[in-house]
Amino acid sequence: MRSLRSVALVLLATFGLAGCADRPVDRTADAAVGSDSNAIAALPSWNDGEAKQAIVDFVARVTDPASPDHVPPAERIAVFDNDGTLWSEQPMYFQALFAIDRVKAMADEHPEWREMESFRAVLDDDREAVANLDLHDLLKVIMAAHSDITTDEFEAVVEDWLATARHPRFGVAYDQLIYQPMVELLEYLRAHEFKTFIVSGGGIDFMRSFTEDAYGIPPDQVVGSSGGLEFRMDDGVPTLNKLPDIDFVDDKEGKPVGIYRYIGRRPIFAAGNSDGDLQMLQYTAPGDRAAFGLIVRHDDAEREVAYDRDSHIGRLDVALTEAPGRGWTVVSMKNDWKKVFPLPDLP
Amino acid sequence: MRSLRSVALVLLATFGLAGCADRPVDRTADAAVGSDSNAIAALPSWNDGEAKQAIVDFVARVTDPASPDHVPPAERIAVFDNDGTLWSEQPMYFQALFAIDRVKAMADEHPEWREMESFRAVLDDDREAVANLDLHDLLKVIMAAHSDITTDEFEAVVEDWLATARHPRFGVAYDQLIYQPMVELLEYLRAHEFKTFIVSGGGIDFMRSFTEDAYGIPPDQVVGSSGGLEFRMDDGVPTLNKLPDIDFVDDKEGKPVGIYRYIGRRPIFAAGNSDGDLQMLQYTAPGDRAAFGLIVRHDDAEREVAYDRDSHIGRLDVALTEAPGRGWTVVSMKNDWKKVFPLPDLP
Numbered sequence: 001m002r003s004l005r006s007v008a009l010v011l012l013a014t015f016g017l018a019g020c021a022d023r024p025v026d027r028t029a030d031a032a033v034g035s036d037s038n039a040i041a042a043l044p045s046w047n048d049g050e051a052k053q054a055i056v057d058f059v060a061r062v063t064d065p066a067s068p069d070h071v072p073p074a075e076r077i078a079v080f081d082n083d084g085t086l087w088s089e090q091p092m093y094f095q096a097l098f099a100i101d102r103v104k105a106m107a108d109e110h111p112e113w114r115e116m117e118s119f120r121a122v123l124d125d126d127r128e129a130v131a132n133l134d135l136h137d138l139l140k141v142i143m144a145a146h147s148d149i150t151t152d153e154f155e156a157v158v159e160d161w162l163a164t165a166r167h168p169r170f171g172v173a174y175d176q177l178i179y180q181p182m183v184e185l186l187e188y189l190r191a192h193e194f195k196t197f198i199v200s201g202g203g204i205d206f207m208r209s210f211t212e213d214a215y216g217i218p219p220d221q222v223v224g225s226s227g228g229l230e231f232r233m234d235d236g237v238p239t240l241n242k243l244p245d246i247d248f249v250d251d252k253e254g255k256p257v258g259i260y261r262y263i264g265r266r267p268i269f270a271a272g273n274s275d276g277d278l279q280m281l282q283y284t285a286p287g288d289r290a291a292f293g294l295i296v297r298h299d300d301a302e303r304e305v306a307y308d309r310d311s312h313i314g315r316l317d318v319a320l321t322e323a324p325g326r327g328w329t330v331v332s333m334k335n336d337w338k339k340v341f342p343l344p345d346l347p
Numbered sequence: 348m349r350s351l352r353s354v355a356l357v358l359l360a361t362f363g364l365a366g367c368a369d370r371p372v373d374r375t376a377d378a379a380v381g382s383d384s385n386a387i388a389a390l391p392s393w394n395d396g397e398a399k400q401a402i403v404d405f406v407a408r409v410t411d412p413a414s415p416d417h418v419p420p421a422e423r424i425a426v427f428d429n430d431g432t433l434w435s436e437q438p439m440y441f442q443a444l445f446a447i448d449r450v451k452a453m454a455d456e457h458p459e460w461r462e463m464e465s466f467r468a469v470l471d472d473d474r475e476a477v478a479n480l481d482l483h484d485l486l487k488v489i490m491a492a493h494s495d496i497t498t499d500e501f502e503a504v505v506e507d508w509l510a511t512a513r514h515p516r517f518g519v520a521y522d523q524l525i526y527q528p529m530v531e532l533l534e535y536l537r538a539h540e541f542k543t544f545i546v547s548g549g550g551i552d553f554m555r556s557f558t559e560d561a562y563g564i565p566p567d568q569v570v571g572s573s574g575g576l577e578f579r580m581d582d583g584v585p586t587l588n589k590l591p592d593i594d595f596v597d598d599k600e601g602k603p604v605g606i607y608r609y610i611g612r613r614p615i616f617a618a619g620n621s622d623g624d625l626q627m628l629q630y631t632a633p634g635d636r637a638a639f640g641l642i643v644r645h646d647d648a649e650r651e652v653a654y655d656r657d658s659h660i661g662r663l664d665v666a667l668t669e670a671p672g673r674g675w676t677v678v679s680m681k682n683d684w685k686k687v688f689p690l691p692d693l694p
Contacts, residue, residue, distance in 0.1 A: 074559070074565060077567075151607055195567070197567075204608070204611070205611075208611045212421070218421060218611075218612075219610065219611030219612050220424075220542070220544075220567070220568070220609065220610045220611055220612065221567070222611065226608060229604045229607060229608065230600075230604075231600045231601075231603040231604055231626055231630065233626075233629055233633075236633060236634075237633065238603065238626075238629050238630040238633050240603060240604070240607050240630075247608075253577075253578045254578075256578040256585065256587060257576045257577075257578055257587070260498055260576060260587050261551070261573060261576065261594075262567065262609060263566065263567045264551070264552075264555045264565075264566030264567055264569065265565075265566050265567065279578055279580075279585075282580055282585050283578065283585040283587075286580075286583060286584065286585050287583075
């Protein structure tokens with residue numbers, strides 16, 4: 001359904017260069033998460049302000065049986081983008097860093113890759129060469145890291161990578177770079193009988209390896225981009241192989257499609273951080289129904305990275321322009337969040 | 348990924364003729380459903396016997412923390428086929444009957460259909476002509492009933508059909524022809540912290556219109572065959588249109604693929620009734636792990652329809668042969684079920 005080109009364009013940003021911020025300042029914050037309905041206790045890493053108040057007011061409105069905007073629990077569907085919304089996406093999408101590490105780890109078994117410009121650029125950490133690659137060649141590299149492997153093997157490879165790889169700036173495992181205020185928001189919504197889903201352009205199998213531990217979101221509530229799968233009985237053993245093709249790109253117009261296909265219900269709460277989330281926000285909260293649109297704005301150069309309209313990764317331009325007219329809440333990481341990451345030593 | 352031919356073959360059976368049974372004998376049975384863990388109370392429409400005992404024993408084994416086969420709640424995934432497993436599929440798949448009614452209802456807007464042999468056969472109720480149709484032509488008829496319509500409109504059309512259409516033999520709405528013992532089994536599993544899913548070759552959008560009311564299974568826990576979707580903002584109104592193409596066929600080898608793609612976890616309980624469920628049963632319960640495979644066998648010509656190895660619809664042949672070797676439980680509708688349907692006036 002999607003052209004290879006559109007797929008590749010999505011993935012290209014992956015390898016772009018992104019601005020680097022200064023070292024973070026250590027802070028302390030109470031990252032404990034409450035599960036009751038008291039907003040002050042339940043969203044401890046949020047500063048008081050318009051954004052937090054808007055969230056609390058909305059949840060009160062749709063959960064109050066006496067409110068004209070009351071929504072029954074079964075219809076309280078909340079969807080969250082992942083990269084840049086629930087965890088960091090700088091200096092590039094973490095899954096791209098995984099793909100690079102994986103291609104390097106597989107290189108010995110694939111001496112032919114040394115003869116291919118695209119793979120050589122990745123193997124040599126030549127970012128400029130990677131950025132100038134033909135889109136089809138680039139896609140081949142990404143797919144090589146995610147296919148010709150059984151699903152069980154792939155899960156083990158991702159878990160191993162998450163356990164051992166370290167972020168270049170913060171020096172911690174990538175799944176420690178989740179946003180504490182957003183984890184609290186997920187728990188706050190679930191405490192009010194929302195069902196929380198991830199709807200992300202990231203690879204669905206990659207994300208499912210950590211979303212339950214990191215966010216309390218089980219695999220069947222993760223929607224993402226996916227490749228082909230093939231089922232076989234190998235000597236009586238059921239085996240699913242990941243194929244080197246793209247089945248579904250869960251980005252831009254793909255997000256409402258992914259929501260309907262996987263969830264089958266229109267959400268009443270959507271959170272994103274980039275133009276890749278525009279259509280999901282439009283579908284959820286076009287402005288004429290009781291629904292909440294939230295945009296995480298990366299404006300904190302000190303504690304994370306500041307980027308929006310001109311960024312290769314997580315570009316936020318059209319959605320930012322459209323936000324006021326549709327009543328979406330723009331969350332300033334700098335002003336609305338007391339703390340960014342859960343680890344005490346991180347900002 | 349799937350050839351049009353394989354898709355069409357799946358759909359072809361749809362229009363085949365199936366054996367008709369005698370009129371049912373009225374019976375009474377207590378269809379009340381308990382939600383505690385007492386098996387006698389919880390599965391009231393099941394006769395005592397090997398099948399019921401095997402279910403109860405399995406659930407006890409995987410839920411007992413002291414058992415070597417204990418499975419934590421998050422991994423208690425149960426998957427159920429729909430047609431022939433949770434509701435009846437005779438004299439043909441109910442969705443095919445819907446498609447026929449829908450094409451008839453749309454015929455006035457499509458005078459060109461009268462000129463097309465395939466549509467004319469359906470419009471004239473000419474089953475023999477339908478059975479002899481070219482597969483591509485047949486598929487066009489089916490797709491016409493399911494596309495060029497917004498998702499909201501489609502939901503309304505299906506709901507209206509379910510509210511008004513009546514089964515030719517039993518004279519009740521199609522969603523009354525669910526199997527009471529299977530509904531009890533779903534509730535029994537959920538009472539033991541299983542998460543229950545439908546994994547069916549049926550159309551996902553069609554099924555979701557009734558699965559929550561009929562089975563207590565919300566839309567996001569329904570996996571099925573699907574067509575393309577297109578998202579647009581029409582004058583600021585978010586719109587999803589159903590397209591006349593097939594995206595995914597959730598049958599045979601497609602079932603493990605659908606399970607992994609939608610659920611992301613290997614089930615420990617699978618229930619089906621035909622060779623279309625073979626691979627789902629193999630994937631779930633190959634015989635070497637703590638898992639349960641269940642086959643509903645249609646051997647009750649009196650209360651429903653008796654069919655298996657030679658049937659056009661719901662053929663049960665290879666899976667029936669494979670069942671003993673893999674330890675799957677074959678449920679006899681005739682012997683294991685006290686009552687088939689929930690309505691007091693039905694058998």
